[in-house]
Amino acid sequence: MQLTNTLTMKKEDIIPHQPGIIKMYTCGPTVYGYAHIGNLRSYLMEDVLEKALRYEGFQVQRAMNITDVGHLTSDADTGEDKMLKGAKREHKSVLELADFYTQAFFQDCQKLNIRRPDIVVPATGCISDFIEMVSALLDKGFAYLSGGNVYFDTSKLENYYVFGNQNAEDLAVGVREGVESDTNKRSKTDFVLWFTKSKFEDQELKWDSPWGLGYPGWHIECSAISVKNLGEYLDIHCGGIDNAFPHHTNEIAQSEAYLGHPWCKYWFHILHLNDVGGKISKSKGAKLTVSLLEEKGYDPLCYRLFCLQSHYRKPLVFSFESLDNAAHAYGKLTARISALAKEGEPDTSAAKPWQEKYLAALCNDVNTSQALTVLYDMLKSDLDDATKRFLVADFDQVLSLDLLDAAERLGAAQSPAVPEELAREIEALIEKRAQARKAKDWAAADAIRDELAARRVVLKDTPNGVEWHIEG
Ligand code: AMP
Numbered sequence: 001m002q003l004t005n006t007l008t009m010k011k012e013d014i015i016p017h018q019p020g021i022i023k024m025y026t027c028g029p030t031v032y033g034y035a036h037i038g039n040l041r042s043y044l045m046e047d048v049l050e051k052a053l054r055y056e057g058f059q060v061q062r063a064m065n066i067t068d069v070g071h072l073t074s075d076a077d078t079g080e081d082k083m084l085k086g087a088k089r090e091h092k093s094v095l096e097l098a099d100f101y102t103q104a105f106f107q108d109c110q111k112l113n114i115r116r117p118d119i120v121v122p123a124t125g126c127i128s129d130f131i132e133m134v135s136a137l138l139d140k141g142f143a144y145l146s147g148g149n150v151y152f153d154t155s156k157l158e159n160y161y162v163f164g165n166q167n168a169e170d171l172a173v174g175v176r177e178g179v180e181s182d183t184n185k186r187s188k189t190d191f192v193l194w195f196t197k198s199k200f201e202d203q204e205l206k207w208d209s210p211w212g213l214g215y216p217g218w219h220i221e222c223s224a225i226s227v228k229n230l231g232e233y234l235d236i237h238c239g240g241i242d243n244a245f246p247h248h249t250n251e252i253a254q255s256e257a258y259l260g261h262p263w264c265k266y267w268f269h270i271l272h273l274n275d276v277g278g279k280i281s282k283s284k285g286a287k288l289t290v291s292l293l294e295e296k297g298y299d300p301l302c303y304r305l306f307c308l309q310s311h312y313r314k315p316l317v318f319s320f321e322s323l324d325n326a327a328h329a330y331g332k333l334t335a336r337i338s339a340l341a342k343e344g345e346p347d348t349s350a351a352k353p354w355q356e357k358y359l360a361a362l363c364n365d366v367n368t369s370q371a372l373t374v375l376y377d378m379l380k381s382d383l384d385d386a387t388k389r390f391l392v393a394d395f396d397q398v399l400s401l402d403l404l405d406a407a408e409r410l411g412a413a414q415s416p417a418v419p420e421e422l423a424r425e426i427e428a429l430i431e432k433r434a435q436a437r438k439a440k441d442w443a444a445a446d447a448i449r450d451e452l453a454a455r456r457v458v459l460k461d462t463p464n465g466v467e468w469h470i471e472g
């Protein structure tokens with residue numbers, strides 16, 4: 001597997017610390033609202049990475065936190081806790097809010113076939129681990145007390161700005177306009193490890209600590225949860241690109257100061273999903289959720305296909321028009337698979353070169369669009385149907401598009417069974433009609449519809465593309 005490592009901005013071979021085993025950490029959701037489809041792009045591409053590594057033959061140990069405390073509305077350590085703000089908005093306790101949106105998050109993941117990581121840990125369940133790490137950082141001289149809070153002292157590090165692509169503008173997010181800076185800090189890049197004083201005195205969840213009643217900073221939770229569950233050497237750390245700074249920079253600073261050696265070798269960042277108005281963000285109250293897609297009649301897996309069609313290292317612009325295209329492609333793909341004969345044994349030696357091509361696409365920096373091309377080429381090839389079906393199931397271990405099940409459902413809807421050749425002819429006519437409609441050639445489109453009607457083919461336009469069956 002080769003990945004673009006944000007530390008070097010180069011494609012690198014993944015060589016795990018322990019041969020054959022990949023330790024992978026994912027920044028989990030902040031559970032103060034529904035995940036939007038931008039957040040889910042990140043989790044979806046991380047899911048593909050995990051499955052691609054397994055497909056290649058690695059064992060993967062993966063952990064994820066649930067941020068239910070400490071993530072403030074500003075990166076400058078002066079804002080209100082996002083969870084507290086959410087709880088006030090919804091007249092719930094913080095833990096009720098966390099429970100509700102954690103469940104909602106995993107329901108959305110399930111609809112998108114995103115596998116739940118083996119280890120999922122809420123931050124509020126690990127307070128003693130955070131306290132232990134903060135104490136050690138104080139003992140080692142990497143932290144100081146000021147104004148009642150414990151801060152990480154970035155001046156003690158040889159190298160703080162480790163991500164190769166950072167520039168002064170990126171770093172400025174820590175002191176964004178309208179965000180007052182924290183006067184307790186010795187340096188503007190220092191950050192809070194433990195709060196006992198904040199101007200939001202009504203912070204609901206607080207714990208005893210050697211420094212007084214308080215709560216952890218956001219960054220410390222990922223370091224402590226990762227080290228505790230995956231050990232001192234982490235292979236791959238994942239997250240959306242907005243987390244690269246300050247969150248991941250601070251994670252590296254405190255983990256390496258604590259451990260006394262390099263910590264994580266590869267940083268896998270997913271670029272943002274944007275809409276025409278710019279970045280989709282949860283704090284702006286984004287409404288683009290999986291439920292909204294379902295309300296509009298889309299199968300959530302069409303969104304999965306939409307994400308797989310482009311590379312995770314490129315920003316992706318969402319529009320319903322492009323989702324329609326993905327839905328159409330999904331419909332065509334499953335129709336093609338449903339036309340494959342079910343009888344016969346696969347020829348596994350003929351399948352092998354296709355599996356190798358597919359794996360090569362995935363290992364090329366998780367090039368999912370290339371992997372989809374291998375799938376399309378394979379379906380067009382002269383392999384027999386049984387081998388094609390075998391490969392569809394094999395590839396779908398990573399794509400997770402439920403291809404055989406969707407094809408089965410389509411097949412059932414189209415009973416009685418239509419001979420493959422006729423099905424292809426009908427698909428071609430439907431495609432021609434779609435082209436005519438796109439070109440606004442209504443006469444041609446109607447003529448094709450009449451031709452299909454004469455053959456007793458009934459068409460139904462759905463957001464997932466055109467479905468059809470032959471009348472009784
Ligand atoms: P949060 O719940 O805000 O902590 O974010 C959860 C994950 O979603 C993090 O990995 C973020 O970096 C990522 N994320 C946030 N906004 C977007 C977006 N528009 N596109 C892709 N990923 C995002």
Ligand code: ZN
Nearest residue numbers: 027028222247
């Ligand atoms: Zn994190």
